[in-house]
Structure formats: C-alpha cells, structure tokens
Amino acid sequence: MDRLSGLDASFLYLETPAQLMHVCAVMVLDQSTMPTPYTFADLMAHIDDSVHDVPAFTRKIRGVPMGLDHPVWVRDQQFDIERHVHRLAVPSPGGYRELMDLCAHLAALPLDRSRPLWEMWVIEGYRPDGPDGAAGDEKVVVFSKMHHATVDGVSGSNLISHLCSLEPDAPPLAPEEKPSPTRDPKRPELLARGVIGVATRPVTLFKVIGPSAELITKSIGRAREGTAMAAPFSAPRTSFNGTITAHRTIALADVDLDDIREIKKATGSTVNDVVLTLCGGALRSYLAERGELPESSLMATVPVSVRESSKRTQGANKVSALFTKLGTDIDDPLERLEMLAERNRNAKDHHNAISADALQDWAEFAAPRTFGLAVRTYANLRLAEKHPVVHNLVISNVPGPPVPLYFMGARIEALYPLGPVFHGAGLNITVMSNAGMVHVGAIACRESVPDGDALVQHFPGELERLRTAVAKR
Missing domain, CATH: 3.30.559.10 (Chloramphenicol acetyltransferase-like domain)
Incomplete structure (x- = not known):
C-alpha cells in the first residue's frame, strides 16, 4: 500500500x-x-x-x-x-x-x-x-x-x-x-491515516510558506530586471482557449532530428529552443490561415522534469513547469529562435531558483472533495472564457531512444506521445525523439481545433524555413 x-x-x-x-x-x-x-x-x-x-x-x-x-x-x-x-x-x-x-x-x-x-x-x-x-x-x-x-x-x-x-x-x-x-x-x-494527515497539515504548511514567500520576492526582482520567465494570465485569447468538450482530435507529424541538431549547433541554442521555435512558427501559420493571429505572442506552459533534483522519493510525477513566449508575433524564424533562446535561458535561471519540490509540496494541500468540486464548478460556469488567459497551450519535449526499439519483437517505426488538454488550454503538442526522428503528436478539443492536421502540417515547412534562414545568415 x-x-x-x-x-x-x-x-x-x-x-x-x-x-x-x-x-x-x-x-x-x-x-x-x-x-x-x-x-x-x-x-x-x-x-x-x-x-x-x-x-x-x-x-x-x-x-x-x-x-x-x-x-x-x-x-x-x-x-x-x-x-x-x-x-x-x-x-x-x-x-x-x-x-x-x-x-x-x-x-x-x-x-x-x-x-x-x-x-x-x-x-x-x-x-x-x-x-x-x-x-x-x-x-x-x-x-x-x-x-x-x-x-x-x-x-x-x-x-x-x-x-x-x-x-x-x-x-x-x-x-x-x-x-x-x-x-x-x-x-x-x-x-486513522487520514486523521493523522489532517492533524499534521498545519505544520507542513508552515514549512512551505517561508520559502514560497522568499521566492515571490525574488521573482518580483527578476521581473523588474527583465530576467523573469513569462507571467501567467498575460496570453492573448485564441479559439482554443475556452471551455473544452469531451471530443478530441489527433494529428501527427515527423521531422528529422539531425536537421534540428544542425540548427542547434549553428546557432548555439538547444534542441528544446528549436522545437519551440517550430511550434511557434506552426501556430503562427495555422492562426494566420484562419484569420485569428493575435498581435502579441502566444504563451506555452512547458513541463520540466525535476526527477534528478527532487528530494522526494514517493510519487510518479516529479515535474515542474515554466512559461515561455513562443514568438508567434515574429515572422522571421531565425529571429524567433534567437528570441526564444534568450528568453528560455532567463526562464531556466528563474526556474532553477525555485525549489524542485515546490509544486509537489503545495499539491499536498489539494483537498480531494473541495478540489474536485472547484474544477467542476469552473467548467460548468465556463470561467475559462471570462478571465484573462493563463496560457495558450501545453508543449512537452520528451527525450526518446536514440536507437530503434522493438515492442514485443516488432520494430517501433514511430512513437507519438499525446498529453491531456485543459479548460482554458484546449491544445497540447508533445514531441518525442526516436531513432533519429522527432515525432510530433497534437491532441485538442475537437470544437476548438477541428482539424489538427492543418496545424501539424506546418512543422516540416517551418523546419525548412529555419534551416534556410540559418544557412543564409
């Protein structure tokens, strides 16, 4: 147990x-x-x-x-x-x-x-x-x-x-x-275990409040210096930022990992910087085709593994998250990459200043019945459509195997991961490397993104645009 x-x-x-x-x-x-x-x-x-x-x-x-x-x-x-x-x-x-x-x-x-x-x-x-x-x-x-x-x-x-x-x-x-x-x-x-947990909760809360207050003070300082990660509730509204339904749409795409690595090497960026640049470009093209491109940049929540730095031994989820602007307001792909690389460095520094276990510590206070009731009320009242947008979507980059793998003896030709979607952020893009390829999986609320292929079909073209821009510089 x-x-x-x-x-x-x-x-x-x-x-x-x-x-x-x-x-x-x-x-x-x-x-x-x-x-x-x-x-x-x-x-x-x-x-x-x-x-x-x-x-x-x-x-x-x-x-x-x-x-x-x-x-x-x-x-x-x-x-x-x-x-x-x-x-x-x-x-x-x-x-x-x-x-x-x-x-x-x-x-x-x-x-x-x-x-x-x-x-x-x-x-x-x-x-x-x-x-x-x-x-x-x-x-x-x-x-x-x-x-x-x-x-x-x-x-x-x-x-x-x-x-x-x-x-x-x-x-x-x-x-x-x-x-x-x-x-x-x-x-x-x-x-009995539940009663003990309730009784010790105030002590645990006291231990968490101090470091959290210190973090808020430091974050305000970073914001004044312009070195903080993007702030939530500052994203523009799009068609996939509302109350979601139970219907889903799925779309898949592939890009070459070697091409991404070449761009990374030539620009001094990271694989994740390049992936986010492609996501920003694909989203820009998709929204522009629909006449919905906002003037300000879309913002993504990017899950970050803290498995190596966490002090907690229990729990399957050892993650934190950072917010990043995707540069959808920038047409030039190389300029978008350079912007993202700089902002991601600041976001990583800001994120590293946060305890690896902060999210896990605060999650301990999620009361089962109260939390569930709050989520249902939030959905029923369609509150995601009434307050500023927290973030536009979730983008995950999961490292995969560098060599071919065999599932029960059958070679895995492609492996596309798909994450959950949320009220207020009805689109999730997850990418995973696998034996020299990067597989892109997009899942969305069907009413918010009725044709996921109209989005993911831009990934190969955005990669080629970025390669061309890097070669010309």
Missing part, C-alpha cells in the same frame, strides 16, 4: 468527463521483425508476462474515508490482462485519416478507476499513406493510455521500456521490479 503524492492525486481531482487526465501514445509497429508471425493472442500474452510484476501496471486506487487524505495504491487482486489490452481494426480504407479518427475516439474515453489505470488498444489493418498517395504495407498500431496519476513524461517513457528491447528476440530493457504489496488496508487504518 502506497499513498499517492499530492501532485499525483491532483490529476485525479482535475478530471471531469470533458477534462480527462490520461496521457496517450500512438506506436506504429512493423510486425515483420517479430521472431514469430504476429497474432493478437501472442502479443497479449507477451504483454501480460511483461507487466504482471510491475506495480505501475497492476495497482489500482483506493480512496480514504470521507476524503480526509489522498488515495492509496493497492494491488489489484483480480488483475486480468483482457480488461486492459483490446483488439480493433481500422475502418476501411484503413489509412491515416481513419486511424486518427479512431485514436481520437479512444482518447476521449475515460479509464475505469476500479482497475489499474491503463489500457492498450491493438489496432490492425493500418495502411499508411505512401508518398504517391497509395496505401503502403500493413502495420499494427498500439494506442496506449495511462492516467497522469501514474506517470509523467519521463516515467512514462521508462514504463514503455518494460515492453521493449534492443533486438527483436532480446529481453526487455528494464530490470525486473519487485511485485507491489498485496495487503489491502482496512477502512479503520485508512481513516
């Missing part, structure tokens, strides 16, 4: 029928590399064998009486792989558009909280569109979902390694973990 950290539990409290808090991934597999011919039954059996002793795959949540404290993880004694791995086929003709519609539908379905919070949908019959428009060879696609209470970007990538290897017939990369505890606590024990 393990108690959820406040940050992990917050993703449970944030969830509503429209604001689903799971993270997804689209894996395109080449089954021709499998040691034995592909069958769904064999694939499911291999997944079952790989996850049955991994706590993150076999534990479920159990609430504390009266919501006195955050829930706890307990082992699912009735764990059944058939409740988590499902089989589907892409509707005819089985191309990209049909696959995206199917994945968007699956992403809009909530996870069953009575079971471990993950699912995999094995989708057969996908024939990706070739350069000439003709259908290519048939692929198997795995659409995975895991609740954000269970994983963040880094831990989610690590969990995938439990199912992957460096060779088709090699064992998984990750070492074996000890099985999760089997003891299921009784109600009196959970109640």
Whole structure:
C-alpha cells in the first residue's frame, strides 16, 4: 500500500468527463521483425508476462474515508490482462485519416478507476499513406493510455521500456521490479491515516510558506530586471482557449532530428529552443490561415522534469513547469529562435531558483472533495472564457531512444506521445525523439481545433524555413 503524492492525486481531482487526465501514445509497429508471425493472442500474452510484476501496471486506487487524505495504491487482486489490452481494426480504407479518427475516439474515453489505470488498444489493418498517395504495407498500431496519476513524461517513457528491447528476440530493457504489496488496508487504518494527515497539515504548511514567500520576492526582482520567465494570465485569447468538450482530435507529424541538431549547433541554442521555435512558427501559420493571429505572442506552459533534483522519493510525477513566449508575433524564424533562446535561458535561471519540490509540496494541500468540486464548478460556469488567459497551450519535449526499439519483437517505426488538454488550454503538442526522428503528436478539443492536421502540417515547412534562414545568415 502506497499513498499517492499530492501532485499525483491532483490529476485525479482535475478530471471531469470533458477534462480527462490520461496521457496517450500512438506506436506504429512493423510486425515483420517479430521472431514469430504476429497474432493478437501472442502479443497479449507477451504483454501480460511483461507487466504482471510491475506495480505501475497492476495497482489500482483506493480512496480514504470521507476524503480526509489522498488515495492509496493497492494491488489489484483480480488483475486480468483482457480488461486492459483490446483488439480493433481500422475502418476501411484503413489509412491515416481513419486511424486518427479512431485514436481520437479512444482518447476521449475515460479509464475505469476500479482497475489499474491503463489500457492498450491493438489496432490492425493500418495502411499508411505512401508518398504517391497509395496505401503502403500493413502495420499494427498500439494506442496506449495511462492516467497522469501514474506517470509523467519521463516515467512514462521508462514504463514503455518494460515492453521493449534492443533486438527483436532480446529481453526487455528494464530490470525486473519487485511485485507491489498485496495487503489491502482496512477502512479503520485508512481513516486513522487520514486523521493523522489532517492533524499534521498545519505544520507542513508552515514549512512551505517561508520559502514560497522568499521566492515571490525574488521573482518580483527578476521581473523588474527583465530576467523573469513569462507571467501567467498575460496570453492573448485564441479559439482554443475556452471551455473544452469531451471530443478530441489527433494529428501527427515527423521531422528529422539531425536537421534540428544542425540548427542547434549553428546557432548555439538547444534542441528544446528549436522545437519551440517550430511550434511557434506552426501556430503562427495555422492562426494566420484562419484569420485569428493575435498581435502579441502566444504563451506555452512547458513541463520540466525535476526527477534528478527532487528530494522526494514517493510519487510518479516529479515535474515542474515554466512559461515561455513562443514568438508567434515574429515572422522571421531565425529571429524567433534567437528570441526564444534568450528568453528560455532567463526562464531556466528563474526556474532553477525555485525549489524542485515546490509544486509537489503545495499539491499536498489539494483537498480531494473541495478540489474536485472547484474544477467542476469552473467548467460548468465556463470561467475559462471570462478571465484573462493563463496560457495558450501545453508543449512537452520528451527525450526518446536514440536507437530503434522493438515492442514485443516488432520494430517501433514511430512513437507519438499525446498529453491531456485543459479548460482554458484546449491544445497540447508533445514531441518525442526516436531513432533519429522527432515525432510530433497534437491532441485538442475537437470544437476548438477541428482539424489538427492543418496545424501539424506546418512543422516540416517551418523546419525548412529555419534551416534556410540559418544557412543564409
């Protein structure tokens, strides 16, 4: 039995029928590399064998009486792989558009909280569109979902390694973990733990207030010096900054990692600077085509892993976040990159001055019932449309494997991550490197971004524009 950290539990409290808090991934597999011919039954059996002793795959949540404290993880004694791995086929003709519609539908379905919070949908019959428009060879696609209470970007990538290897017939990369505890606590024990947690909360609050007050003072100083990160509630409003619905749209794109690295080297920037520059350019073009480009720059929340610097041992989510302007008000891609690189340096310095555990510390005070009621009230009153925009979207950059990986023996041709969307920020762009490519996954509220491809199709062109500008300077 393990108690959820406040940050992990917050993703449970944030969830509503429209604001689903799971993270997804689209894996395109080449089954021709499998040691034995592909069958769904064999694939499911291999997944079952790989996850049955991994706590993150076999534990479920159990609430504390009266919501006195955050829930706890307990082992699912009735764990059944058939409740988590499902089989589907892409509707005819089985191309990209049909696959995206199917994945968007699956992403809009909530996870069953009575079971471990993950699912995999094995989708057969996908024939990706070739350069000439003709259908290519048939692929198997795995659409995975895991609740954000269970994983963040880094831990989610690590969990995938439990199912992957460096060779088709090699064992998984990750070492074996000890099985999760089997003891299921009784109600009196959970109640007692909740009471103790409530009683000690004022002491914890006192310890957090001091450093937070000092941080605010330093942030004001940075703002006066012009070295602070972008301030929330200062973003312009766009069509994807309102109350979201339960409908989703998904779009995918690919760019070459070597091209990004060449630009990084030539400009003295970082890979993340280049990625954010591409995002800013794609968003600028998308909004301009719709006649919606604001005069001021869009602002993104960028999750940052604090796994290496955190002093907390518990909790799946070890993240913080920084705010950054994307330069959507700048047409020249090189000028946008230079601006972003400078602002990101300031934002990183500002972020590094904040305790790695600050967000986790404050999340401990998220009261289960109060927090959940507040989120539902916020959505029902459509408050996201009535106050200044906090941020326009979330952009995540997740480092992936530098070499090809094999999922149950099938080579992973592409791996597209997809994060959650929120009321007030109905678009999420997540990128992940994989064996020399950068895979871009965009997920959005369908009513806010009805055609995600109209956005992601600009990524290759923006990369070429940036390469040309760097070469000419």
